Amino acid sequence: MKYFVLLAGYGEMPAWEELTPEEQEAGMAKHVAFDEACAARSGVEIVSGEALGDGSMATTLRTRSDELTVTDGPFAEAAEHIGGYYLLDAPDLDTVIELCRILPAYDIEIRPALDAP
């Protein structure tokens, strides 16, 4: 199954740019450890993963009555804090949860990708 893992800088994990260089380095080390743990686990693969620009870099498109509008900022206030994502291939939810424990203390949302019907 594919899982979309959304990393948000809430709670104990402040925005990346507010971290000291040492903290950033420690955070990167955790991402590297996550990468290694995924590689070591059978049936698990990181399909893709990126750090994302913050909410002020976001552009939102909305279509209302067939009219597309383009606005500055994220589509919801909560999305301000999204700092990155992984797309994982993994056998089950518990495996994803276990692996995510390795990451820095983001608030993490896990969504299953739906198979084409």
Added chain:
Amino acid sequence: MTSRSVPPSTPPERILEEVYRVEWGRLLSLLVSRTRRLDLAEDALSEAFARAADRWPRDGVPDNPAGWLHTTASRQIVGRIRAEAIAGRKAPLLAVRADWDPPDVGVDDLGDDRLHLILLCCHPALPVASRSALALRLVIGTQTDQIARLFLVPRATMAARLTRAKKKIAIAGIPLGAPIGDELRSRLEAVCRTIYLAFTAGYTPSDGPDLLRADLAGDAVRLAVILHQLVPEAAEARSMLALLTLQHARRDARQHDGRLVTLAEQDRSQWHADELRVGLRLVDGLEPGSGYAEELRLQASIAARHARAADAASTDWPAIADDYAALERLTGSAVVRLNRAVAVAEADGPAAGLALLDGLDERLASSHRLGAVRGELAARSGDADLARRSYRRALELCTNEVERRHLVARLAAVDDNGRRPDR
């Protein structure tokens, strides 16, 4: 228990009921593990029981009722999977853990996979309100309309809740299989909380004619029995079972003529003595622990002290007050503090109890119980003014008709003679 242990003259309908009660969860767990399809397994097993209801009275009860049901359900499943394949439909399979093996299904010994089914139902990724309902439906076989009755929601709401939960299990990939080590421990806590929620729902007073639903709380007790059988070494499972057994043994004494009867007023001859003995034996083997297991142990200890008292007057209140004090240190709960105040009032007099209520007003601002307890203790200590004010405050907050009538009667008693009537 199977038909072998019931008298041969027992009518087939009764045997079928008993087989349903005893075997539903185990059969479903086996079918789920093999097919990795919750909906399919559940439908097929329901169909097998429907066929048994049709055939057994006519053809006689088979020698191995559980085996018959398993075979019948398995044939259903094969047929349905074939039909799905022909229609070109592909339903998602349940995810499984990497180390997961489907259970062996022998001819005489079917095996048991209920622990995996319970863990699946109580997964923390499911909404809390769905976990209890799902566990009752899948592990006990409680009908959806009965689960709706238990949680006081319309049947359609409960059916939708169960459907969504099953869908999430499949789509989100919540896996079958046993977690290990620390993870199993935290998952067991979730299971115990789930069972406790289902149990307390049965004793939550409703406004309708269905004041308590003790029959359905009994289904939650059966979940606790199963969990304890499956993981006898788990302290929280044993404490949970002890607590629920002791509380549930009082069910027949808890209401009378459509009203609730307080513990002190209950007719103790209506308590189920055999069940109390079972509960007390479970409590006796418990060692002090930590965390949620210790919370449950202390609650079970309190229930045991009530069970051991021949009448309300001989209750060991000082020991109960100590248990509540330990429970309050552990949980920091305002509700526990309130219960502790009641116990301390019984042990050391109403003034000592009243003192413990200080500081609870903000923390229990929306609960009528604080006013009810303070009113009671104030009346007992002769402070009619405080009693009146407290009962009125409780009445402002209480919405349950039965409890309101009780409070109105207490208030009237204070107004009549300035003191609480004899119990």
